[in-house]
Amino acid sequence: MSRIHLESRYRVPTLTLALSGTMALGCSAQDAADLGDTALARQEVTNLANLNVAAGSVKIVNTYAPLAADVQQGAAAVTVPPSTLGALSLAAGDLLMVYQPQGAQITTADDGSYGTVSALAGAGLYEVFRTSGSDPQSGRIQLAPGCTLRNGYATAGKAQVIRVPRYRQVTVQPGVDAIPHGVLTAAAWNGTTGGVLALRADTLRVDGEIDVSGAGFSGGKPNPGSGILSTDEVAYRSTDSATGAEQGESIAGSQADYDNLAGRYGRGAPANGGGGGNNTNSGGGGGANAGDLAAYTGDGVMGSVQLFGAAWMLDPAYLAKGGFTASSGGGRGGYTFALNAQDPTTVGPGDPSWGGNDRRERGGRGGHPLAPDASSRVFFGGGGGGGEANNGQGGAGGAGGGVALLLSKVVTANAGGCINAAGLPGGDSQGDGAGGGGGGGSVVFSATSINGVNVTAFGGKGGDNNAPGAPIFGTGGGGGGGFIGAPTAAALQPELGAGPAGIASSSSATAFPPNGGTDGSAGVSKPFGGALPVCLPADVSVTYIAAPTQVRVNVPVKCSVQVANAGPEDAENLKLAITVPPSTTVASEPAGPGWTCTRAADVYTCTLPALAAGAAPSALSFYLAAQPSAAETLKSTANISADNAEPNLNNNAASIAVAIDRTEIRGDGFTCEAAGPGRASRSSGSQALALLMGIAVALRLARRRVGAEK
Numbered sequence: 001m002s003r004i005h006l007e008s009r010y011r012v013p014t015l016t017l018a019l020s021g022t023m024a025l026g027c028s029a030q031d032a033a034d035l036g037d038t039a040l041a042r043q044e045v046t047n048l049a050n051l052n053v054a055a056g057s058v059k060i061v062n063t064y065a066p067l068a069a070d071v072q073q074g075a076a077a078v079t080v081p082p083s084t085l086g087a088l089s090l091a092a093g094d095l096l097m098v099y100q101p102q103g104a105q106i107t108t109a110d111d112g113s114y115g116t117v118s119a120l121a122g123a124g125l126y127e128v129f130r131t132s133g134s135d136p137q138s139g140r141i142q143l144a145p146g147c148t149l150r151n152g153y154a155t156a157g158k159a160q161v162i163r164v165p166r167y168r169q170v171t172v173q174p175g176v177d178a179i180p181h182g183v184l185t186a187a188a189w190n191g192t193t194g195g196v197l198a199l200r201a202d203t204l205r206v207d208g209e210i211d212v213s214g215a216g217f218s219g220g221k222p223n224p225g226s227g228i229l230s231t232d233e234v235a236y237r238s239t240d241s242a243t244g245a246e247q248g249e250s251i252a253g254s255q256a257d258y259d260n261l262a263g264r265y266g267r268g269a270p271a272n273g274g275g276g277g278n279n280t281n282s283g284g285g286g287g288a289n290a291g292d293l294a295a296y297t298g299d300g301v302m303g304s305v306q307l308f309g310a311a312w313m314l315d316p317a318y319l320a321k322g323g324f325t326a327s328s329g330g331g332r333g334g335y336t337f338a339l340n341a342q343d344p345t346t347v348g349p350g351d352p353s354w355g356g357n358d359r360r361e362r363g364g365r366g367g368h369p370l371a372p373d374a375s376s377r378v379f380f381g382g383g384g385g386g387g388e389a390n391n392g393q394g395g396a397g398g399a400g401g402g403v404a405l406l407l408s409k410v411v412t413a414n415a416g417g418c419i420n421a422a423g424l425p426g427g428d429s430q431g432d433g434a435g436g437g438g439g440g441g442s443v444v445f446s447a448t449s450i451n452g453v454n455v456t457a458f459g460g461k462g463g464d465n466n467a468p469g470a471p472i473f474g475t476g477g478g479g480g481g482g483f484i485g486a487p488t489a490a491a492l493q494p495e496l497g498a499g500p501a502g503i504a505s506s507s508s509a510t511a512f513p514p515n516g517g518t519d520g521s522a523g524v525s526k527p528f529g530g531a532l533p534v535c536l537p538a539d540v541s542v543t544y545i546a547a548p549t550q551v552r553v554n555v556p557v558k559c560s561v562q563v564a565n566a567g568p569e570d571a572e573n574l575k576l577a578i579t580v581p582p583s584t585t586v587a588s589e590p591a592g593p594g595w596t597c598t599r600a601a602d603v604y605t606c607t608l609p610a611l612a613a614g615a616a617p618s619a620l621s622f623y624l625a626a627q628p629s630a631a632e633t634l635k636s637t638a639n640i641s642a643d644n645a646e647p648n649l650n651n652n653a654a655s656i657a658v659a660i661d662r663t664e665i666r667g668d669g670f671t672c673e674a675a676g677p678g679r680a681s682r683s684s685g686s687q688a689l690a691l692l693m694g695i696a697v698a699l700r701l702a703r704r705r706v707g708a709e710k
Contacts, residue, residue: 051165051201053172053182053208060185063088064193067098067159068139073152075143080161082139088163092133093568095164096141097198097405098149099126101189101217101380103157104251106271108261112298114236114268115252115275115368123251124370124377125151127533128164128198128407130569144568146537146647151376160193166200170408172208174415181208181417186402188215191254195380195402204408206417206453212402214424214460216380216441219397220246220255220276220284220364222432223265226390229337232360233279236268237261245276248287248367248383248397248436267333267364269298272382274330274397274436274477275364279388280357281337281432283474283517284364286330286462286499287382287400287423287439290483290524291369293328297321298365300331300477300518303500311512314348316361325518331462331477331501333363333385333436334517341470344512356471361516363474364436369521374485374528378403378442381423381482387433387463387474395427395434395463401441401482407534411445413452419443420456421484423499426463426476433474434463437499440482440523446532448489455492457482459499459520466505475502475515481523488529496523531643536569538613538644541651542576544636550659553630556587556623557658561638563620567613571642574608576620578638583630592620611642626660634658 053059065084071077078098080088090096104123107116130144141161143149153159175181189195195215227233227242235243237258243265246255250273258264267285269275274285275298286300299317302308302324312318317325317332339355347353349361364385372378381400388394401421423438437460459479467473478499486492501517509515543562551557561578565571578590580602590597590604594617597606606620626634637655646652 051167051170053184055173055176055182056179058183058185060187061165061199062186062197063163064187065161066192067153067155067161070154071149071152073149075149077140077142078161080139080141082136085134085136085139090131090134090141090163092131094131095128095166095200096131097126097128097162097164097196098153098159099162099196100153100157100159101195102251102253103154104271106252106261108237110236115270117271117368122152122154122157124372124379125153126378127151127535129535130537144537146645147535150533158192162196162198164198164200168201169203170199170201171205172210172417174207183208184210186212186215189217189380189402196405197402198405200407202409204406204411206411206413206419207415208417210404210419212404212441213420213422214399214438215402216400216438217249217273217287217383219383219399219426219435219438220248220386221396222386222389222394226388227279229280229357231279233362235266237263237266239263241265242279244278245284245386245388245394245433247276248273248385250367250382251379267362269330269365269367272367272370272379272439274367274382274385276385277333277364277388277433277474278362280390281388281473282335282363283333283433283462283476283502284385284387284397284426284436285333285366286436286459286477286479286520287384287397288329288367288369288480288520289379289381289400289439289442290372291328291480291521293369293371295328296369297325297327298332299325299327300366301326301498301521303514303519308512308514310345315516316349327366328521329369330366330382330436330439330480331499331518331520332366333433333477334475334515335359336362336474338472338508341508344509349516359472363477363516366477366520367439367480369480372442372483374444375530375532378444378483381439381441381479384426384436384438384460384476384479387429387435387476389432391431393430394432395429395476397435398424398426398438398460398479400438401457403441404443406444407446409447411447411450411453416454418454418456421482422456422458423460423479425461426502428464428466429473431467431473434465434476434502436477437462437479437520439479442483445486445490448487450486450490450492455484455494457484457523458497461499462502462517464502468505470506470508472504472506472508472515475504475517477501477517478520480520483523484525485528488527494525496525498522535645537647538569538571538642539566539646539648540571540574540640540642541566542638542640542654544638544654544656546656546658550661552661553628554625556625557634558621558623559656560619560621562616563640564616565611565613569644570613571611571644573643574611574640576606576638576640578604578606579636580604581630581634581636583627584634585625585627587623587625590620590622593618595620630660632660634660
């Protein structure tokens, strides 16, 4: 029989958070190794005071550190540079997130396939877990017992660790008079750390703004030099800046990483980063995030076809495909430099009458879409590609949106608050190409109740070209929309608009302001029904007692099942399975405060939504009685589980064994008594069972009567 062991090192206050079960699971049940003398002693849950983001203030609540060494799946510790450990302000019992933004592999052929993701590898993987201690000398951080890493993480993929604060209530205040609303945000991605806002709370009230717009991948820069004005540059990737502008940062790496992948310059789109505009003066492509992988062509979405259909029909992509393009991912950058005034609705791209670089279709390709999944991978928005610049007047690509991971039971707003993860607009230009817009970021909720909050993950607008007069320069492509994930039960209606292409101010572009720049595609809102990769260990246990332990046939046995949670975290979605022995009468079904029990075949399944660390609810009680055909021993088992990781499986099951005494049993439960020949009466056990069942029926009738009166 399993007994409850409430070890002092797991005892925590009962005011610890109890969040929805969609936040648990995903961690191994194996015990983690101990750090020994280097471990921090404090094991309780670190609940901070309520967080209030006042009007007029901008607050960052996370701290960050890069991963110092690769770590394998199943590991029980991670390591950061010792010099960064103090900045994390990490204590035992705190939550930590590991996130790897990059590391994907792409094809590098100098053609339209360039940048296609051939393997995601560790890009986008993330998880959250409780910690149990750290070593300031080595920078080693121990996962709490019950948690091991569900993924491996690589330093080459710029994996980082992020302290995740937890609160009872977070309030982001609205604006007051001339004071703007409060803003809760993340440190921008700097190529090593940042880009992520992650927190845990009972209630998140957003009357102001949660904003990770532009906190993701960086945009490409305009190139510092250019080739010959009339040269037709068709390269998709190059190490020569004369070819075109920089490509946007992506899950495949930064611009410096592209130097090892055949070059950072050129119109090709590396993964979800936008391509750089090619010589001369074409616009950069928009970055991307979530979308339909099969619908990608790199040509973006031809916008406003009712107004500009005649001009679009002259575009090479329209002619090749026989229709207006509607590619997923980012938008394509606008055409190269045109010197002379012509009618864009009758004179197509590449016609020599345009002069200059003949207004060719050589803009940066739109970033490739990705397929995020809240239960395993989320992505930064890709950076937009830079505009080609031979005169130092080009626009840079816009940064992509960051990641917001909001682990809260309830998300609400009473004053029209908003949560934004947009890509930033591409940079405008004057006498050169404009930059592409950044791709939208990612927002992931654990809450099943989301009310009154506007949630957006737009792609960034492509940069405009503001050159006056007849010459026309390339506009920036729009960024693709981002990703929003919430539990299936959440009533969420997010906005996932695509970034529009920029416009040209040239008098020659009056009839066709996009000048070849296309819009990005909308992002993806995807509900999930499983669990987020969050490991919150809770040691749940069960004790099963029967009295008496030896009875006769038809004599009721009182059964009691006691469940407890030794912590250190609150247990979520507890499930207790109780078996019913064969040939047994259930005189009264299992019942207890807060529990809901149902029977299927010979098993009762009883559920409890939550159980605080250190708590033990009232026992479930019920009565069983052996029928005459029952075995010699009445045996039953009880098994308890929760959505949490389980640090100790040795106390999750218990059983009872009640011996059946048949020494006086004759026939169908009758005994012979000294009442004269041929006379028999039912045994006391049968009488007791009948009485007990009668009482149970009476109680059920009384409950129905009370319910009807209400």
